[in-house]
Amino acid sequence: MAQQFQSSRRKRGVILSSRGWQRVQSAEQKSAEQDNGSRAYTLDQLSERTGLSPNTITKVRRRRLAVDRQTLEFYFSAVGLELTPEDYISLDPDTANVSRSQTPLQGQVPLDSPYYIERQPDEQIAYEEVLQPGALIRIKAPQQSGKTSLMTRILASARDKGMREAVVSLQLADSSVLTDFNRFLRWFCAVVTHSLHLPNRVDEYWNEVYGSSYNCTNYFERYLLTEIDNPIVLALDEGDILFKHPILANDFMAMVRAWNEKSRYGNDGSELWQQLRLVVIHSAESLVGLPFNLNHSPFNIGLSIELKNFNQEQVQELIQRYGINNHQRIAPDLMSFLGGIPYLIQLTLHHISNREVSFSQIKEEAISTNSIFSSHLRNLFAKLQQSYPQLIPLLQQVVNASEPIVLDPIDAFNLQCVGLIRSINLHVEPSCMLYQQYFSQVLRRF
Incomplete structure (x- = not known):
């Protein structure tokens, strides 16, 4: 009986391919337009249509964990599609067939990438927090x-x-926009409006008698937040760019903080502002010498998530996803040499998986001009020289020490924000062996 049950179980081991993910997204959108008043399906609605649990649907969409083929068939069928072999990738050990790009991952890891590693519990906390009224x-x-x-x-x-959702990448703001606060806020409102697929009415709501922050706030309050019934998640990406313009950054961050406070006043307007959920993305190094008053910014309120480097278990999982054997043996070496730094781990595994070089060769050539890390290391050193020269003597102390040392807390904080060191209790050491080798060499002449 037990054998019969075992043999009849569905074998798990596939995830959506890029093609499959694009097909199902497009079909789901068309289905929602026809059958759901053009509103995106909720997880509960999809669960009812597919016969799959909300958790399983989430697993299929995130493409982090494998599911069985029949699960994908149910999902595709529910939105009028037939599953084909090109729609999924096998992650079973015996049939691993993850297609690999000829170039390593750069920047954002796509939603449909099998090489994205969740860092729990922080990510689940964020998924839950964004559902809270007025979340930041x-x-x-x-x-x-x-x-x-x-x-x-x-x-x-x-x-x-x-x-x-509305995403504002501050990287897209022209330099002329970033030098004029009024123009910046008009640009900001226009970009958010466009992201929400609404008509641009900035001119209608902008009155030069009032200040720029008031006009922007009024535009959100009287138009954007009242025009859309559902909660709006507003994501501000590349926040570091603002910090290069201290006056603008100070005024903008004060306004964003005021928005968050409006959601907690307990009056009629609070309910409206609770519909706005803010996600602010910035590099930790932007906290080195903040150009604005911390008490007037959103940097000491809301939920703070500080992304950690990969741990050994996560590195092992990523090695498996790249189809590399002996993951339990390789993972400790990777952790020791690269410290779990996500970009360096991804870069290394890409080159190993494409059979370009072995890890032992990578380590031997790590700080040479031909190294796979050479561009990253040069950029890091250039940034240190140009933006944080005051940190160079401190980094010298750390990389030249034979064991972890104690630094002034503020100095340690600044070096850690740039990603160059890690803390061990009250002591600090280089973030990884690679950084120790490289910076101990290039800083000799300083």
Whole structure:
């Protein structure tokens, strides 16, 4: 009987391919337009249509864990599609067939990528927090640590709950926009309006008699938040760019903080502002010498998520996803040399999985000009020289020490924000062996 039951169980081991994910998204959107008043399906609605649990649907969409093929068939059938072999990727050990790009991951990890690793419990906390009225989530970490990748998943989770979303990448703001606060806020309102697929009515609500912050707040209060019934998740990406313009940053952050406070007044207007959920993304290094008053900014309120580096278990899982054997043996070496730094781990595994080089070769050439890390290391050193020269003597102390040392807490905080060191109780050491080797060499002449 036990054998019969075992053989009849569905074998788990597939995830959606990029093609499959695009097909099902498009079909789901068309189905919602026809059968749900053009409103995106909620997880509960999809569960009813597919016969799958909300948790299983979430698992299919995130593509982090494998499901069985029949699950995908149910999902596809519910939105009028027939599942084909091109729609999924096998992750079973015996039939692993994850397609690999010829270039390593750069920037945001796509929603449909099998190489995204969740860092729990922080991510689940963020998914739950964005559902709270008036939520404000701050995501910080050194550059290339996965902040924007997490942001896109928070937005996807919110979208699954029927919420609307607007993403403002401050990287798209022209320099002329960033030098004039009034022009910046008009640009900001226009971008949010466009993201929400609403008509641009900035001119109608802008009155030069009032200040720019008031006009922007009024535009949200009288138009955007009243025009849309569902909660709106507003994500501000690349917040570091604002900090290069201290006066603008100070005024803008004070306004964002005021919005969050409006949601807690307990009056009629509070209910309206509770519909707005804010997600602010910025590099941890932007906290080095903040150009604005912390008490007037959103940086000491809301939920703060500081993304950590990968741990050994997460590195092992990523090694498996790249189809590399002996993951239990390789993972400790990767952790020891690269410290779990996400970008460096992904870069290394990409080159190993494409059979370009072995890990032992990578370590031997780690700080040479031909190293796979050479561009990253040069950029890091250039940033240190140009933006944080005051940290160079401190970093010298750390990399030249034979064991973890004690630094002034503020100095340690600044070095850690840039991603160069890690703390061990009250002591600090280089973030990884790679950084120790490289900076101990290049800083000799200083």
